[in-house]
Amino acid sequence: MKRSTQVTLTSISLLLLAAAIWWASGNLNSYYSRVANTAAIYITAAVSFNLINGVVGELSLGPNGFMALGGYTAAILLLPVAQKEMVYFLEPMVWPLGSFSLPPQLFIVALLAAGIIAGIGAFIVGWPCLRLKGDYLAIATFGFGEIIIVLANNLLSVTNGALGIKGLPELTNLWWTWGTAVVTILVVKNLVNSTYGRAMRAIRDNEVAAEAMGINVTKTKMIAFVVSGFFGGVSGALLTILISTISPTLFMFTMTFNLLIIIVLGGLGSITGSVLTAIIFTVLQELLRTVEAPFSLGFIQLPGVPGMRMVVFSALLVVLMLYYRKGICGSWEFSWEWLLRKLGRKEVDQWNQPMQDQY
Amino acid sequence: MEPTNARPVLDLQNITMAFGGLIAVRELSLQIEAGQLFGLIGPNGAGKTTIFNIITGQYTPTEGQVFFNGQDITGWKPNAITEAGIARTFQNIRLFTSMTVLENVLVAYHVRQKTKLWQSILFTPGYLREERRMRTAGLELLEKVGLADLANKKAGALPYGQQRRLEIARALATNPKLLLLDEPAAGMNPEETSRLTEFISEIRDEFNLTVLLIEHDMSLVMTVCEQIRVLDYGTTIAHGTPVQIQQNSRVIEAYLGEAKEYA
Numbered sequence: 001m002k003r004s005t006q007v008t009l010t011s012i013s014l015l016l017l018a019a020a021i022w023w024a025s026g027n028l029n030s031y032y033s034r035v036a037n038t039a040a041i042y043i044t045a046a047v048s049f050n051l052i053n054g055v056v057g058e059l060s061l062g063p064n065g066f067m068a069l070g071g072y073t074a075a076i077l078l079l080p081v082a083q084k085e086m087v088y089f090l091e092p093m094v095w096p097l098g099s100f101s102l103p104p105q106l107f108i109v110a111l112l113a114a115g116i117i118a119g120i121g122a123f124i125v126g127w128p129c130l131r132l133k134g135d136y137l138a139i140a141t142f143g144f145g146e147i148i149i150v151l152a153n154n155l156l157s158v159t160n161g162a163l164g165i166k167g168l169p170e171l172t173n174l175w176w177t178w179g180t181a182v183v184t185i186l187v188v189k190n191l192v193n194s195t196y197g198r199a200m201r202a203i204r205d206n207e208v209a210a211e212a213m214g215i216n217v218t219k220t221k222m223i224a225f226v227v228s229g230f231f232g233g234v235s236g237a238l239l240t241i242l243i244s245t246i247s248p249t250l251f252m253f254t255m256t257f258n259l260l261i262i263i264v265l266g267g268l269g270s271i272t273g274s275v276l277t278a279i280i281f282t283v284l285q286e287l288l289r290t291v292e293a294p295f296s297l298g299f300i301q302l303p304g305v306p307g308m309r310m311v312v313f314s315a316l317l318v319v320l321m322l323y324y325r326k327g328i329c330g331s332w333e334f335s336w337e338w339l340l341r342k343l344g345r346k347e348v349d350q351w352n353q354p355m356q357d358q359y
Numbered sequence: 360m361e362p363t364n365a366r367p368v369l370d371l372q373n374i375t376m377a378f379g380g381l382i383a384v385r386e387l388s389l390q391i392e393a394g395q396l397f398g399l400i401g402p403n404g405a406g407k408t409t410i411f412n413i414i415t416g417q418y419t420p421t422e423g424q425v426f427f428n429g430q431d432i433t434g435w436k437p438n439a440i441t442e443a444g445i446a447r448t449f450q451n452i453r454l455f456t457s458m459t460v461l462e463n464v465l466v467a468y469h470v471r472q473k474t475k476l477w478q479s480i481l482f483t484p485g486y487l488r489e490e491r492r493m494r495t496a497g498l499e500l501l502e503k504v505g506l507a508d509l510a511n512k513k514a515g516a517l518p519y520g521q522q523r524r525l526e527i528a529r530a531l532a533t534n535p536k537l538l539l540l541d542e543p544a545a546g547m548n549p550e551e552t553s554r555l556t557e558f559i560s561e562i563r564d565e566f567n568l569t570v571l572l573i574e575h576d577m578s579l580v581m582t583v584c585e586q587i588r589v590l591d592y593g594t595t596i597a598h599g600t601p602v603q604i605q606q607n608s609r610v611i612e613a614y615l616g617e618a619k620e621y622a
Contacts, residue, residue: 187480194479195469195490202455202466209453212415214441214470214533223476331457 009336014182021174033174034242035286040177041239042278044184046262047271048231051188053260054269055197056224057204062125062141063232063259065148068251069121070114070233071240072152075165077102077110078241083167090163091156107171111180111237118233119226121148126225130218133207145253152248164247172242180238181275184231189271191227200224204269254310261317267327272334277327281313288312366429368393368537368569369414369445374423376409376593383409385593386423391537391586396563397571398584400604402613405590407573408450411539414571415447416440427537442470446535448526450542450573456515460506460525463514464497467532497532503565504528504558520551524558531566538562540572544579556582581605589613 024036049063081101084093092098102110121144129140152159159165191197199220202210211217240246262281266273291312294304320327367390376384384406391397399407412418414425416437424433432440446467455463472493478486501507504524509517514525523543530538543559544552556579563570574580580587581601589597589604591613597604604610 190480190482191476194482194486195465195472195474195493196476196479198458198462198466199469201458201462205455205457206453208417209449209455210466211437212417212441212447212449212453213467213529214438215466216436216438 006336017178017182021178025174035282036174037172037177037242038239039279039282040174040181041235041242042258042262042282043181043275044177044231044238045235046259046266046274046278047181047184047188048228048235049259050263050266050269050271050274051191051200052221052224052228054263054267054274055192055204056200056221057268058130058221058225059135059138060141060225060228061138061253061256061260062145063228064251064253064255065141065145066118066121066229066232067236067239067255068145068148068152068248069118070236071246071251072159072165073114073117073233074110074237075168075240075246076158077113078104078107078171079165079168087163087165087167088157088160090161093160094157097158104169104171107176107241110241111176111234114237115230115234118236119230121233122226122229123222126222130221130225142253145251145256149248149252152251159248162248164245164250166245168241168244168246170241170244172238177238177242180234184234185271185275187227188231191224192271196220196223201269261313265317265320265327267329267331269331270327270329270333272332273327273329276329284313285309367391367426368395368428369571370426370429371410371414372424372426374410374413374420374425376406376413376418377421383593384413384420387590387593387595389588391569391571393569394563394567395569396560396583396585397569398580398587398601399571399573399590400575400577400580400587401590401596404592406593407590408541409593410590411447411541411573414440414539415445438470441533441535444534444536445539446530446533446537447539448523448530448541448543450545452519452522452526454514454522454525454529456513458514459511460501460514460517461494461497461510463525463529464500464532465493467529468493468497470533500528500532504531504562520547520555523547523555527558527562531562535568537569537571538566540570540574542573542575544574544576547576549578552576552579555579559583 024033028036045063045067049060052058052060076097079087079101081099084098084101088098125140125144129137153162155161192200199210199215202213202215203217203220207217236251240250258281262277263274266275266277288309291308292304292306295302369389369391371387371389374384374387375382387410399410401407409418413420416432416435416439419434424431426432427440427443427445430443432443435443455466458466472489474486474489498507498510501510504527506521506525506528509521514522517525527540527543540559544555547555559570559572560583562568572580572584584601587599587601587604588595589607589610596609596613597607599607
């Protein structure tokens with residue numbers, strides 16, 4: 001298939017998505033639009049997390065840390081100065097953070113700053129760890145996430161500690177969340193399909209051979225890790241601004257756990273899988289609220305158990321690992337060629353051509 | 360082969376490699392001239408693969424130096440050494456199994472490509488040109504090694520002989536001056552081996568290579584190599600042309616044991 005055809009089809013579907021968002025912005029009630037926003041944020045976080053865990057094959061356990069960095073960055077930048085004086089009553093905010101704030105029109109600047117700060121965080125963690133082979137990255141990133149939470153709890157003059165920051169302007173809307181999700185998907189997809197992405201997949205398949213083929217393993221892993229951290233930070237910022245409050249509990253390790261469920265269920269390395277399961281996960285989380293509510297079986301009255309949803313998810317994860325180890329999509333990716341084949345257009349020969357020319 | 364007056368392509372000087380108390384290679388010196396097909400043989404555990412790992416930077420020798428085209432490359436990282444022009448294959452095949460045959464070769468082009476990260480994320484015209492150039496070159500290379508019709512197959516799904524061939528093709532894609540082949544005929548039947556023998560001479564001429572190979576299959580080594588070095592317990596026990604080696608009593612001893620033990 002010609003590249004121009006693919007670009008056309010992608011553009012058309014983006015226009016359709018834009019139309020859907022436009023419709024949804026006017027018609028969805030706040031509950032449904034909250035769900036839709038959360039789904040898009042999970043897509044951004046999961047797709048970027050999958051880049052390091054699925055594509056490069058390095059186990060990272062720190063996306064909650066990067067999201068927290070992004071969330072706090074955006075919160076601190078966007079909280080109006082007057083509000084800052086009220087919120088930080090235990091300890092005044094450290095200079096110069098307390099004396100300025102970004103106007104709501106500059107939301108995008110806050111998002112970019114969130115991404116950049118998280119990217120720098122990723123660089124600092126990755127610098128020592130990505131040189132080592134083995135599970136060091138998992139341990140170090142796990143530690144990093146915990147450190148960020150501890151810092152958030154204790155750096156009163158920056159994060160306001162356990163009280164968190166409240167009263168953030170509610171700027172996140174469907175345009176921002178889904179727009180970010182689309183940008184993330186496109187960037188990660190292009191990156192994975194590029195020569196740099198091939199190098200990343202080569203490292204996943206066989207690190208020794210990749211290095212022997214001239215690939216700078218540390219640098220390539222670092223690129224994936226920093227890009228992953230960047231978008232993780234942006235998703236954290238979107239989530240923070242969506243719920244207009246941030247506290248250390250928002251980005252506990254549970255967040256990483258959720259994202260791990262999403263990318264493993266979707267299929268490690270599959271962007272399509274991450275997107276689908278991010279949506280499914282968000283919707284299921286809402287539907288499964290019923291299992292946490294008290295309910296009666298007629299003869300016996302069961303009290304509501306908070307956290308029951310996670311039990312269901314964990315059980316689901318066990319079942320999937322037993323019977324569906326590669327996740328929903330495995331390493332499969334959606335492509336327009338696939339769709340057209342499914343729709344029965346006569347392009348069947350694509351399979352047998354020596355090169356599926358995308359260029 | 361006509362004698363060359365140039366300095367050796369590869370020059371190992373007094374290489375010693377110790378793993379704790381075990382000395383795998385002891386004071387080994389080795390020179391390979393441009394265009395040579397050089398064989399490295401010896402019983403199991405003689406230190407052959409260790410030497411490969413030293414040349415390609417997986418190990419840093421305990422003592423001694425490695426010169427490539429006159430440049431000291433001792434202690435360089437493997438990817439830097441590949442970039443300088445040494446490529447290798449592995450004894451136990453290490454392909455990128457989840458990627459296609461063509462992608463395996465394209466990975467090897469990565470080191471020589473010029474585009475920046477941002478260009479490849481944005482798919483700029485410059486990047487697309489480079490990508491198209493790499494794909495064309497990759498298909499040409501696969502054509503040359505006889506794998507072109509398998510370009511879109513997963514590398515892990517190829518039969519054994521073709522996996523070996525792909526590993527060599529992938530090494531060639533890094534555009535090396537010196538090619539190291541670690542037991543290329545391992546696990547091949549006689550027919551596959553004889554095809555491989557031809558293939559190695561062909562690529563040497565076609566790509567202007569110097570080839571250093573480790574091999575246990577004597578028919579291959581004796582046919583294809585111009586110079587042979589025999590190692591045992593990390594030291595040289597013989598050096599010469601195939602004919603000289605075949606008649607060397609120490610070599611026969613190392614391979615078959617001393618005659619009197621069995622008398």
